[in-house]
Amino acid sequence: xxxxxxxxxxxxxxxxxxxxxxxxxxxxxxxxxxxxxxxxxxxxxxxxxxxxxxxxxxxxxxxxxxxxxxxxxxxxxxxxxxxxxxxxxxxxxxxxxxxxxxxxxxxxxxxx
Numbered sequence: 001x002x003x004x005x006x007x008x009x010x011x012x013x014x015x016x017x018x019x020x021x022x023x024x025x026x027x028x029x030x031x032x033x034x035x036x037x038x039x040x041x042x043x044x045x046x047x048x049x050x051x052x053x054x055x056x057x058x059x060x061x062x063x064x065x066x067x068x069x070x071x072x073x074x075x076x077x078x079x080x081x082x083x084x085x086x087x088x089x090x091x092x093x094x095x096x097x098x099x100x101x102x103x104x105x106x107x108x109x110x111x112x
Contacts, residue, residue: 003050008103012042012065015096019072022089031084035075041068042100046107058111066104073097 003009016039026032042065049061076093079085085093 003047006046006050006107008100008107009043009046009050011096011103012039012046012069012100015093015100016040016043018089018093022085026084028084031075031079035072035079038068038072038075041065042072046104055111059108062104062108062111066101066108069097069101069104 016036019039020036023032023036045061045065045068049058049065052058052061073094076085076090076097080087080090
């Protein structure tokens with residue numbers, strides 16, 4: 001089994017793609033860069049952690065992914081408040097991020 005089979009990786013990839021698509025026409029390049037990087041970081045860190053050899057390394061990257069999910073959740077909230085992200089997308093993404101964070105917590109526990 002590879003990381004591509006992990007539901008948390010699949011869901012975080014879909015979310016990252018959704019964020020990229022929604023921010024495509026955003027002219028605030030600083031915000032756009034930051035929010036897309038946060039979204040991309042989640043599945044990337046899951047994949048990197050999965051491929052690491054030791055339990056400690058695996059968990060560390062899963063923690064990074066969980067931290068990036070918190071960062072993205074904050075940016076989504078701010079994006080909603082300043083009108084860059086629709087309320088519907090924002091609520092959906094924040095709910096999805098809460099689920100992803102819970103899934104990552106479970107993965108960290110399972111790994112340890």
